[in-house]
Amino acid sequence: MSRSHKLPQSFYSRPTLEVASNLLGKVLLRRNEGRDLAGKIVETEAYVGPHDLACHASKGHTPRTSVMFGPPGHAYVYMIYGFYFCLNVVTEPKGYPAAVLVRAVEPLENVDLMRQLRNNPQRETNIASGPGKVCMAMSIDKRLNGESLFGATIWIEDRKIDPGPIRTSPRVGVDYAGEYRDKPWRFFVEGNPHVSRVRFK
DNA sequence: GTCGTGATAGCCT
DNA sequence: GGCTATCACGACG
Numbered sequence: 001m002s003r004s005h006k007l008p009q010s011f012y013s014r015p016t017l018e019v020a021s022n023l024l025g026k027v028l029l030r031r032n033e034g035r036d037l038a039g040k041i042v043e044t045e046a047y048v049g050p051h052d053l054a055c056h057a058s059k060g061h062t063p064r065t066s067v068m069f070g071p072p073g074h075a076y077v078y079m080i081y082g083f084y085f086c087l088n089v090v091t092e093p094k095g096y097p098a099a100v101l102v103r104a105v106e107p108l109e110n111v112d113l114m115r116q117l118r119n120n121p122q123r124e125t126n127i128a129s130g131p132g133k134v135c136m137a138m139s140i141d142k143r144l145n146g147e148s149l150f151g152a153t154i155w156i157e158d159r160k161i162d163p164g165p166i167r168t169s170p171r172v173g174v175d176y177a178g179e180y181r182d183k184p185w186r187f188f189v190e191g192n193p194h195v196s197r198v199r200f201k
Numbered sequence: 202g203t204c205g206t207g208a209t210a211g212c213c214t
Numbered sequence: 215g216g217c218t219a220t221c222a223c224g225a226c227g
Binding site for chain 2: 080
């Protein structure tokens with residue numbers, strides 16, 4: 001039983017754009033007080049390293065960004081706008097600071113609990129259709145910053161789901177990033193209603 | 202449906 | 215001090 005479908009470290013230790021694209025259709029798992037919350041990843045963004053002006057690590061190695069400089073396959077969680085958290089997975093070999101932001105998942109297991117954690121939105125497509133929502137729905141906060149994705153707290157599984165057609169677009173909220181602003185480094189499943197609607201075209 | 206606004210904390214010139 | 219990889223809500227129409 002308990003077969004592990006966990007993605008291995010070699011999955012994460014690759015070029016960030018590949019990881020961001022290949023994460024679509026994989027399943028994010030979060031063990032929360034004995035219950036596993038699960039969601040199929042349908043939207044990601046790549047933050048590709050020290051030269052990418054939208055990547056936090058372009059500001060250098062600071063306490064905040066240090067997890068990104070560490071080994072691949074770990075969670076980089078930070079607080080944004082004083083209210084919300086964003087979940088990233090660290091990519092590329094150790095020492096190269098890059099990560100993939102998980103922007104949206106389609107709830108799969110214990111959906112009732114995920115909905116509750118989000119203060120009971122009406123529509124299921126409003127449970128985890130955005131990076132802050134993903135963290136709320138899956139009980140992810142600063143305490144998980146630096147957590148390995150190979151333990152029993154949070155991980156990503158390959159359930160051999162065909163994600164369907166993949167599209168790209170510019171990333172959300174990075175107008176400040178100069179020549180990197182319009183890089184098509186956002187990946188999402190075309191037509192999936194759980195994708196965040198922001199800057200859709 | 203779209204648009205504007207307010208809330209708020211941690212980080213870093 | 216200024217900015218931020220966001221969300222919810224209310225005002226429109």
